[in-house]
Amino acid sequence: MSTAGLQVAIKNHTTTSHPSPHILYVVQVSTEQEQCQVLRRFSELYELHLSLGDQYNFPPKRSVPNSLLPRAWVDDELIAERKSGLEEYLTNVLNDPKFAGSTKIAKFLSDNKVDAIGDPEMSSFGMLRQVVLQGDAPKDAEAKRPVAAAYYTSWSAWSNPPSKIDFSKFDILFYAFVVPNSSAKISWDSGSQDTLRSLVSSARKSGKGTKIVLSIGGWAGSYWFSNSMSNNDNRQRLANDLIGAVNSFGLDGIDIDWEYPNSEGSGNPHSSKDASNLLTFIKILRSRLGWSKIISAAVPHQPWLGPDARPMRNVSDFAAQMTYNYDVSGGAAPPGPNAPLGNACNKPKFSNANAQAALAFWTASGFPASKLLLGLPLYGYVIKSSATKMSASLVDNVENMGKHLIQGTYKHEGGDNELAPAGDLTHLYGQQIGFNQLVSMRALKRQQDGSYVGDNGYKRGWDNCSSTPFLFNTAKSTFVSYDDPQSLAMKAQFAKQKGFGGCFTWSLDQDDGVALQNAIRKDLGLK
Structure with missing residues (x-):
């Protein structure tokens, strides 16, 4: 312009x-x-x-x-x-x-x-x-450097306290979550404000320059979004609360994880005006926060639904106001790929739900690749199956699982996993499992060269169609779709080659130390 x-x-x-x-x-x-x-x-x-x-x-x-x-x-x-x-x-x-x-x-x-x-x-x-600025955010040398980011969940503080985080590995940490409530204000989980204070303090003391951004919403926290965005009074009230949190905790911005505008998500109220109301809300945040703060959003693999209930064909107005959109790379289904990089085998059900397609959807709609971060999962899914290879089933079985996890924001509650026999994942059928749980439960083991192989009867396979690994144990009728250093490195390399702003992961606490983050950073060209 x-x-x-x-x-x-x-x-x-x-x-x-x-x-x-x-x-x-x-x-x-x-x-x-x-x-x-x-x-x-x-x-x-x-x-x-x-x-x-x-x-x-x-x-x-x-x-x-x-x-x-x-x-x-x-x-x-x-x-x-x-x-x-x-x-x-x-x-x-x-x-x-x-x-x-x-x-x-x-x-x-x-x-x-x-x-x-x-x-x-x-x-x-x-x-x-x-x-x-010709329709773009501030241009400086730092903006050209890929971003390595991650979500930090409030409920993981007991197992992964802020004091133990290696902040040198993260440019941005998104603190999940606060949620909008019926009064168009924000609600906090018990103890989450103390955890946030600790996270900010630890990040600042580290001297690594890690930015801390407050995320609002999530899969289970989006019920009141549509109402909170529906009129000016509600938008201003929610903005006041969020900006108050930014100022009170010394934060670096706001991340909006609305799942999803004009779509029910987890049975949420929604409206044909959701997307336009969201844009108005983002403009309020930008005008009041200024341009030194991050405003971002976690998004599905296609743009938000407009008033016609179809993906918006022009999201350039959003791009003009936002620092980043977090572009995620597909869903999960038994026994389909965890997060497909592409669709090399031209399987119809993989045609839209992959990283390459997501990039095409968003950039064609006016959101520049440089403002997109590619979402990378540090988790997998445990499936009851005797399969020894990936299936073409993806979309149908997402609904059968009862958890639409395309955003990667499902809160895994854990359980008494340590009581299960080594390699026994049968009690986790249909559930999400962190990469580090696969290791701690001895379905995976790390070798001296840093690679991971199957353990306790599990064999590691590789799906060339989606560029993702999987584990199978026919004796236990157990199949696991997941991501590992090899697949994550390939996605990070793709992000760098295609001019993405960088990558983010869900979630920091699911890594095996920083093994996965190191693989991502290496192929982003970061130390």
């Missing part, structure tokens, strides 16, 4: 006595659709001029009297001269293609001093900032 045609007006000013008496100029920037304003000191405009090194004329830097005498703010001639000169200067800079995408301009125009004119939802300065 061209920056040409931005209108700048500086007609008014105000004063403040903090930290010392000075003038604030009301800078108004507008397009045909948006009109927003921000208050700026002369010195802030001058600093922008110096940092850009531009050649445009800038008003002389002469002092305005700022004593406490009545005349302190009435040097009308100089103030009027400055307004005219600053207006001309900003008009030139903002419409100069050379500065399109400038993070310096973006920072100058969008921080906590922003005040939107008109409807705060539809005329947020965050929207206007996208015009200045």
Whole structure:
């Protein structure tokens, strides 16, 4: 989107006595659709001029009297001269293609001093900032580096406390979950706020720069999303709670895991207006959080359903406001692949539910690959079956399992697994199982070279159609579809080759130490 045609007006000013008496100029920037304003000191405009090194004329830097005498703010001639000169200067800079995408301009125009004119939802300065930045988020060297992220679940704190996390392996951790409630506010599980404080504290003390983002929703936590998004009062109320949490805990952003807009998910109320209401809500968050914070969403392999109950064909408005979308790679079904990379064998039921297809769906709808993170599962499914190879059955059997797990947000409660005989997974039929459980329950064992093979009667197989491994034990009628270092590395390599923003995993506590995360990082090109 061209920056040409931005209108700048500086007609008014105000004063403040903090930290010392000075003038604030009301800078108004507008397009045909948006009109927003921000208050700026002369010195802030001058600093922008110096940092850009531009050649445009800038008003002389002469002092305005700022004593406490009545005349302190009435040097009308100089103030009027400055307004005219600053207006001309900003008009030139903002419409100069050379500065399109400038993070310096973006920072100058969008921080906590922003005040939107008109409807705060539809005329947020965050929207206007996208015009200045040609419809994209801030561009810097860090944005080109792939992101390695993971979900950290509040209920795993007892087995994997924040103090034991190797933060050097994670650029972002998404803390799961808070949930929207019937009052359009957020609810916390018992003890989860203490865990979050510990997570933030541990991350900061590590010095590794890991960002902590609060995730709202999840498979079992999306019941009140549609209601919370349904009107302006509810949206503002939910935004207030989330922004309050960001400020209170010192967080780096908000992740929205709504399963799913205009779709019932786990029997949830939904509306044909869900997707448009979600976009409005995201704009509220962006306008109030500014651009230093992450706003992300976990999504299915096709775009959200629009008012016609079909996947949206244009999600570019979402992309303009969001830092990342988390693009996941398929579902699970007995005895189908866990998370197919592709559909090399052209099996009809795998045609849409794979990473390659998901990338095509989202990018064709206007969401750039650089803002997508590929979702990678650190879990598998235990299936009662005597099969020794993958089946073509995928979609039909997802429903038979009774748990739609395409988002990877099913809360596995565990159980008395340690009491089962080595390699016996029969009590887990139809359930999700973490990779580290496969190891601890001795269905898998790690070899000296870091690879994993079957143990206690299990044999490891490989499905070329989906590029995923599986385990089978015919004597126990047990089949396991899962992912391991080899398959995850292939997905990470695909993400890097296709220009994804990076990868994320569900969930950190299911790794065997950091064996899986190391494999992902290596093929993302990270140390």
